Amino acid sequence: MRRTSSASVRRNGAAKRGVAGAAAIALALGLSASPANAAETELPGLVKIGKVRKHLENLNTIAEYNGGNRAHGTAGYDVAAKYVVDQLKRAGYKPERNEYEFESWVERTTPEFAQTKPEARDFANGEDFLTMRYSTSGDVTAPGVPVNADSNASGCAAADYAGFPKGAVAVVKRGTCLFAEKEKFAAEAGASALVVFNHGATSDPADTGPVNGDLSATSTIPVVGATPEVGKALVDAGEALELRVKVDSEVVSDTGYNIVAETSTGKKDNVVVVGAHLDSVEEGPGINDNGSGTAAVLETAKQLPKLGKQKNRVRFAFWGTEELGLIGSTEYVENLTQAQRDKIALYLNFDMIGSNNYARQIYDGRGELDGSVPPPSGSAAIQKLFEEYYDGRGLPHEPTEFSGRSDYSGFMNAGIPSGGLFSGADAIKTEEQVAKYGGTAGKPLDPYYHSAEDTLENINWTIADDMTDAMANSVETYADSTLPVNGVLRTKEARTVEFDRRADHWLR
Template identity: 65%
Template sequence: MPSRHPVPSPGRAPAARRLTAGGAAVVLALGLGLAPGTAHADESVLPTLVTTESIRTHLENLQTIAEYNGGNRASATAGYDVAAKYVINQLRRAGYTPVKHTYEYESWGENSPAVLTQTAPEEREFAPADDFVTMSYSGSGDTTAPGVPVNADSAESGCSADDFAGFPEGAVAIALRGTCPFSEKTQNATDAGATGVVIINNEPGPLNGTVGTESAVPVVGVTQEVGADLLAAGEGLELRLAVDAEVTTQSSYSITADTEGGTPDNTVVVGAHLDGVAEGPGINDNGSGTAAVLETARQLARLDTPNNRVRFAFWGTEEEGLIGSTRYVEGLSDDEVEQIALYLNFDMIGSENFGRFVYDGRGELDGSLPPPSGSGAIQKLFEDYFAGRDLVSEPTEFSGRSDYSAFMEAGIPSGGVFSGADGIKTEEQVEYYGGVAGEPYDANYHTAGDTVEEINWDAVGDLSDAIAYSVETYADSTLPVNGVARTQQAQEFDAERLGDLWLR
């Protein structure tokens, strides 16, 4: 898509002359044939410097890196390491001093596809990914045994040891998804002598979940449709369940870079996850957020010293459970947490069948976690920005699905924008954004098809402008978010997701 505001291509050293907001406004006014002073006094400069062409160049470079390094940028791979070197190089050229934050983590993976087969009363094979998904951190095992439902009429199925009263030792437990974490259902089943666990989704589609830590028995999630068939099979149901998986210790890292100036005790953190899934190059998820944050950092370095320090963060191992961002926040002292004014998260901004979604900082949606005070002000900033451009935006759940999770749990006001992932576009949303109703916002989500060719550049243009605007605004003042003396509200934080994986 042609750029609205050409700038030097990424990789070139920024001009020695630094731009001021006022000076840039005059330059822009003259360039448009307007008299100085006709431009709005509060007009933001950074969105004019962060261009879609520059973001596209970053994305093309990230895709090339993936193509030459195993086809992906997953954590603890060559693709991730080279992508990290690219980000570090770009930041250094812009005048930053990037810092690596290294951590070890337990990485779970399957050695071969799992097997779920109904062996009685009639034989039926179920297909991995379509009919069932192995839960991450499932233990290994190969069992053929009766399939026994536990409290299958309740959303609390498997949540209590009482549900397993009289459970036949050695059987495969069948539980419904519901009110308690999968880890609790699995532990209760294991304690009752189960040799495997099958958890039925309570909504259409696959159940991509996690048991948190390695279980003693194999655990899979099945679709609502498959689950109904298993329950209908009655007392004669027999299943074969086989999982071959292991947990290994891996090392990875996140990258942060601070502006040279700005008040250090009122730091604005701006983050995107750098890693992708193993299935493909991960250009929308999350090359798009990475590229927009990287280009925003490069262009912010051209402006005058900000009032508030801005820290740009590129998180590792998001796709395996928000590990990089979580370890970072866990490693902060109480004083360091207090110095963070707010957190902005940008995870996917170029979905082909996109929407303009703003994180629910007011906590109005049913699936949102309780947002820290000040998050609603961040939501309003983005909503007002889009409304000022006559663009529709909608709230999206603060569900704990991305790297904002650890910041929110620490009581840090959080916000951001998002173009959609595996949700389905409605007819009404087609009127807002165009695209196709009844299809995912990103049909290539977590697949080999997540490439530059599938990026929607209108989405990138709209959302990257909003990103640049928010960073410039909060680099100047965070007053509406955290006031003069920042306060936090202690609230119970009980996430349903760990990154992309359901916990319950």
């Protein structure tokens, strides 16, 4: 692994004394040293990709012998957590099992959605439609009525429902407002069910497939999300349209747990949190999503103590129930006191760093992308650190949205500076990205995302190696100094931001 000179203020060795002396003079004059002027980091050379691969092989074996996955509530997750705990203990940590309770939405039986008039047509679950998360149960057959369906604000205001026939199924287009708002206005207008069809505004599967939506809380009426093609057919059917919507769901109390461990040295009031989610989906072993992030964070944790004492405390977190809606990380942050949150200097997130048809993506700490929420102050400095690292190695990179898709969400809501790396999921690779990284245009960045084929054989080791190096560089840097991120005086206020997503589920 290559090293870089862009990231740490660690000083050692006679050859570096001149640089250290210059830094001391600068500080005496009231100037500040920055990571861009720092000496080489050592941790990337210790966190070897072969060791990361061994962790992935072990996670793969655990999944293989425990039902084929590491999903929440399975033996695969429990054994994987025990593996992480054992590895951390061997490295001198005292890992803790951080438990939490939550409400879990489940479908008891397969949903049904059909056009009964003017022509009968059954729609396929998973292909033509999906039940929105937190949809209530119901079995409705009633006229289907489009509501301002050619507008991006379709169903986003009570006025859209003027003259709406009570008991009908509302058909609206996905657009600018939250799905929860669409459901609220539909229910208040007397709708018996709601169908939200996708807009198809881009070629991204998230925009062309059935809406994979999240209502955030249990709805009043059944809600399903459909494809643009289904939506067009329903709108074109005219006044004779009749629909059947059947959802059989419930919300149950559940428990989950994260694994958390931190260094024994470093300032307790300036904690660097480094996280990756440990659970997979039920469909497969989740070796990229997110065995890759888990393995790299675990090996980074094991190697960090070899550098000696840290100036800042580093806390490593392996999140549970991410695939159910970022539950583990969100519960963790929300259950901290404000004083405990104030001690967190920043959060680094690593979710999917070995995608087969990858892009080298850095979270948008400047908030420049359309799909990003405004990040907390200090997030731009984290983005810059990763950019400088890759620039120093001559590796192309690009920003990726802070859209609410991964475990940074809860930290950002608490006003904590956040950043990290991502090599891509279901977004389609463009010709421009092929020119930068190679690979295949027109295919997802991870063609095996959320499938049984998310296996060791489909990891791209080039990007996994690059991102592991950058992770190690950032951890060593911030273990030494967080000055560019949070300065000396830290003021973080809890706030509420509106993400577009909760994990893989769209909120609008």
